[in-house]
Structures are given as structure tokens and as C-alpha cells.
Amino acid sequence: MQYSIGQVAKSTGIAISTLRYYDREGLFPNMERSGGGIRRFSDREIETLGIIECLKNSGLSIKEIKLFLDWCQEGDSSLQKRRDLFYERLAAVTKQMEELKKTMNTLRFKCWYYDTALTAGTEDAPRNLPQSQIPEDILACQRSGCLNSLG
Amino acid sequence: MQYSIGQVAKSTGIAISTLRYYDREGLFPNMERSGGGIRRFSDREIETLGIIECLKNSGLSIKEIKLFLDWCQEGDSSLQKRRDLFYERLAAVTKQMEELKKTMNTLRFKCWYYDTALTAGTEDAPRNLPQSQIPEDILACQRSGCLNSLG
DNA sequence: GTAGAACCTAAAGTCAGGTTTAGGTTAAAG
DNA sequence: CTTTAACCTAAACCTGACTTTAGGTTCTAC
Secondary structure, eight states, X not given: OEEOHHHHHHHHXXXXXXXXXXXXXXXXXXXXXXXXXXXXXXXXXXXXXXXXXXXXXXXXXXXXXXXXXXXXXXXXXXXXXXXXXXXXXXXXXXXXXXXXXHHHHHHHHHHHHHHHHHXXXXXXHHHHOOGGGSOHHHHHHHHHSSOXXXX | OEEOHHHHHHHXXXXXXXXXXXXXXXXXXXXXXXXXXXXXXXXXXXXXXXXXXXXXXXXXXXXXHHHHHHHHHHGGGGHHHHHHHHHHHHHHHHHHHXXXXXXXXXXXXXXXXXXXXXXXXXXXXXXXXXXXXXXXXXXXXXXXXXXSSOO
């Protein structure tokens, strides 16, 4: 199947200007054009968009993604480099997830904190509550979160 | 305790220029200065840095964080707004985690893909492998990942 | 064959989140 | 006192990832 840039934009939610920008950056090295110069996205490009999204979410820049796509063009001689890249990305995302869990725990603590404050009508309520009166699961959030103290 | 900007930079890993930038953006509304105009970070500011990190990781911009810190200055009258913000952030991070899980699954699939390719010496190996020969857990990654096809 | 929608390029613009520069001032140590 | 490391400001600069603009071309439908 072939798709126009407008169709791809519509179905993926990626702006036309972004698709053209990606093309300009060399992320679709094999994309075809009509006689008149109009882009014809194929399933190959749609798949590339999936890889771009994945690698972008894993923390790579557009330039780094371009590098990876260059390796793909080189064929089997670059298999090792490509493999290593994905293992490295897996590690990076694993770390990112750990970070996000800490963030979640801080947020959960804050939600409890403000719920308590709102119920009492004042922030002094949670602020002055003795540790022993704070639910265990909230204390756990606080311990594993990114804040050192209450507030 | 009071700390110089250099001490804070060293102990948090945040660049001095970034700390000054945050200050310029109004993220430390109560920070004191020495007679000569030198910043004196206190535990309050250190805690604020923790909140900044948390909210930044949750997807807020510096300007949005500044808004939240303004609310904090307003006292108990802004409790509701602040509570709502944290619940909203909790939802946003939950969503972000879901996304990251998909990314992880795609990466895991790719790791298997390239391991298989390297063992065989060619990408054709994983590419031509019938579904029935792909481990179930890898298929599951593929299904829940962000890619539609192999490759 | 002509109207209008959809496409094209190159180049400039935008925005966030910093960092760097230039030219001083402060403060702790000898 | 004077040195020197650490600090200060304002303003300019930078980078990444897009988006917008301006002016032109192609394609589809009548």
C-alpha cells in the first residue's frame, strides 16, 4: 500500500510538517516519490515511524535515530551495533521506569498530603501529623519518593 | 542549615547556571541573600528542588511549576488547586508508564530479533522465522509494543 | 482546461530549557 | 591589606525539535 503524506498524518496523528522534517533529516532513506515529486509513503515508512517513536521514547535524539537507520542500510555487517543499541536502550528505559516510580510515589504522597489538608482546611494538618498517624503505604511512598521532607 | 550555590550544585548535581536560571524564573520565592547579595540556600530551597524535579519528571514545564509555587505562597486558599494538580500529575505519570511499557516491549522484541539475527549471521533469520517458532513471551512483547510488523 | 485541494521547497521563526560571556563584587585566607 | 576563589547580573547565545511562511507545482474532479 501507498499513502500520501496527508493520509499518514491523519492516521498517525503526526503533523505533516513533522513528517517532512523527518524526511529532511533522512529518516526515510528509501521513500519513493511520484513523477511530480510527491512523497509516497509505503508500509516500510509506516514501520519506520514505529521505530522512530520507540527510539524517541527511549531517549534517543533524531540524529541518533538517523544513525541507527543508516546502520540498517548497511545490511548484516552492522547487526552487532544495532543489537547493542537496543540492549543499551532497554537498560536506559528500565532506569527511566525506576525514576518514574519514584516520581509516582512522591505524587501519591502529595495527594495524601493535600487530601488531609483539604479535609482539615489547613496545610498544618498533614504538616503536624506525627509519623505514627500517617498510613503505612503513604510513608512507604514518601521513603521511596524524591522528597526529603514533608511539605 | 544554609548552603552556597556551589555547595548545592555539587551535592545535587544540578549546574550552578541552572540553579541561577531557576531562581531567575522565580522558583525560590523565599530564598535569602547575604548582605552582599550572595544566595543562601536553606533546607526549604533544597526541598523545593525535590518538588521541581518531581513535577518536571511528571511532565510540567518550568512555567507551570512556577505557577504551582505561586499557589503555595497563597496559603490555604489554594489547597484545592494544588490537590487537583497532583491528582492530574498522578494520572499523567500513570499514562507515561503505560507508554514506557510498550516501548520496553518493542525494545525486548528487537533484542530477541537481533540476537537471532546475530546467531544466524543474517537478518533474514528472524525475518523469515514462522510465528510458531517465536517464543511466546517475545510474541507478547511484539503484540503490546508499538510496532506493527517485524523488522 | 480550469478550479481547488493537496502537495512541494527553502528559509526563517519559535519555544523550552538551559549555558556562556563579559564585566564586575564579595568574602575567606594569609 | 591583598589575593583569589567563589559569587553576582544582564544579555547574548545555543540546541533540539519542530512549525510557519512564502511562493510555487501537481493532481483530481468537473
